[in-house]
Amino acid sequence: MAEARGSSIRLRVLDTVTDGALKQLDLDKVLEVLLQRSRELFRVDTVTVLLVDRGGTQLVARATTGLEEEVFQGVRVPIGRGFAGRVAQQREAVQIERVDPSTVVNPLLWEHGLRVLLGVPMIAQGELTGVLHVGSTSARRFTDEEVDALQLIADRLAVAVYVDRTRSERAAAALLQESLLPSRLPSTPGWELAARYVPGAESGVGGDWYDVFELPGERIGLVIGDVVGNGLRAAVVMGRLRSALRAYALEYLDPAQVLGKLDRKASYFETATMATVAYAIIDTATCRMSLAVAGHLPPVLAVPGEPARFVPVPVGPPIGFDLGVSGRRGTGVDLPPGALVALYTDGLVERRGEDLDAGLELLRGTVGPMGPEEACSRVMAAMVGDRPATDDIALVAVRHSA
Structure with a gap:
């Protein structure tokens, strides 16, 4: 039964990340669509994307569903500290079953009653672009199949972020060069x-x-x-x-x-x-x-x-x-x-x-x-x-x- 469920979630995630309609959307809409679908697929209470800042030292909350305050308040997490910072530093999946000041640096997570978190790195072209994490207010253990499935979504988001950032940087650099x-x-x-x-x-x-x-x-x-x-x-x-x-x-x-x-x-x-x-x-x-x-x-x-x-x-x-x-x-x-x-x-x-x-x-x-x-x-x-x-x-x- 568990094997069938694991195979099922992987297939559904593959259908989601290969949806051709995503190619027609801008980055904000891609984030919105994939985060909402992730919340439904993994049956979690929150899904959040934090992106690496320009200096490469911090993660900044960019998009979320279920925990909108993170974006509204401009939450920042130093790479290497806390849960998301650890995912970014190690560039591998991290799962925690205790959400409190000893494991995370963002108080909004435990204040909202989250009990478990699963985070995976977003990497494109060998470059860390951010961290995707999901959280649940109920005690549970994410399976290996769910970890792999979440990584698929993170990989798709990483590509979208990388392409958008590259295009924006080239345009900004050209405008700056021309102005100077x-x-x-x-x-x-x-x-x-x-x-x-x-x-x-x-x-x-x-x-x-x-x-x-x-x-x-x-x-x-x-x-x-x-x-x-x-x-x-x-x-x-x-x-x-x-x-x-x-x-x-x-x-x-x-x-x-x-x-x-x-x-x-x-x-x-x-x-x-x-x-x-x-x-x-x-x-x-x-x-x-x-x-x-x-x-x-x-x-x-x-x-x-x-x-x-x-x-x-x-x-x-x-x-x-x-x-x-x-x-x-x-x-x-x-x-x-x-x-x-x-x-x-x-x-x-x-x-x-x-x-x-x-x-x-x-x-x-x-x-x-x-x-x-x-x-x-x-x-x-x-x-x-x-x-x-x-x-x-x-x-x-x-x-x-x-």
């Missing part, structure tokens, strides 16, 4: 500017950025940077670094000092973050560029009558992890009339299976003392052509046109 790139480049007499940004076809929007801004004292600030990683998190970190660098640029005249301050800020507040950055200041009165580089590829300089060359700047360690504690150094170069400088991210010159030096040499041979818009067009045609970029590409060109 300069809507227009400064118009400074005697200096022309152009830029390109292309998100990677494989990685999607990431942490590459460029920035150009006017500074007091007839100066122009140029920034090119690349936060390690991709997606929403990289874009958010990029936005914070961009804003911090702009603030430091108003306070300090030396690009090396600005990168030193940015490194300290990132190392202290942006834990587990690394970025490469090149920051240059062009003094339009003296026609001289001062430059500092943190782990980034050096700019290309093309002066009329001379072969294009990479600016010989000391390359310090990347931003983050207190790697630049020994100090940062910069350099200065003259920009005579007709000179063009191109700053870029590594996505422009790196290709899987191809030599980086070959990519750099191709870039150097393409850049010349031409207009910045023409330079960007030629560089993108030579370096990208008809192949989609696998990584983000940012490119900024500035020419002394006086």
Whole structure:
């Protein structure tokens, strides 16, 4: 009899999770439908889904039936603590037959008279997305078949959450990236500017950025940077670094000092973050560029009558992890009339299976003392052509046109 009942609940759960109609529903409706069906199938009093927060350290009540207060009150459970935290940490089913402060951290569970709980992890693509648990006010023991059946539902929910989160993060990252790139480049007499940004076809929007801004004292600030990683998190970190660098640029005249301050800020507040950055200041009165580089590829300089060359700047360690504690150094170069400088991210010159030096040499041979818009067009045609970029590409060109 028990074996027949176990087989029966598995078949009913399979019918539920393979229902084609679920594909047409958004995440909220999928949660609502599957939680209500789970409550009926397992004959329990509560069914709850808690999702892993962005920081990956807590579970947040996202949907429930029978215990709506959990969602209304924004219940949070640290991963590793209590019943749900234990399910998340161990990534395996957990069943408890005593619900009190010694076994759970959420008082709503024992206040509602729950006597038993069964929880299973929600995992998709190897990533923990949350925990699904059911509870009963009557004493009972969930069978192995019921545990397996609940895991089937958790797996279906995990996929729905993963897809929804991935789609939302990509859209949010794209919007954030677009909002942080300069809507227009400064118009400074005697200096022309152009830029390109292309998100990677494989990685999607990431942490590459460029920035150009006017500074007091007839100066122009140029920034090119690349936060390690991709997606929403990289874009958010990029936005914070961009804003911090702009603030430091108003306070300090030396690009090396600005990168030193940015490194300290990132190392202290942006834990587990690394970025490469090149920051240059062009003094339009003296026609001289001062430059500092943190782990980034050096700019290309093309002066009329001379072969294009990479600016010989000391390359310090990347931003983050207190790697630049020994100090940062910069350099200065003259920009005579007709000179063009191109700053870029590594996505422009790196290709899987191809030599980086070959990519750099191709870039150097393409850049010349031409207009910045023409330079960007030629560089993108030579370096990208008809192949989609696998990584983000940012490119900024500035020419002394006086």
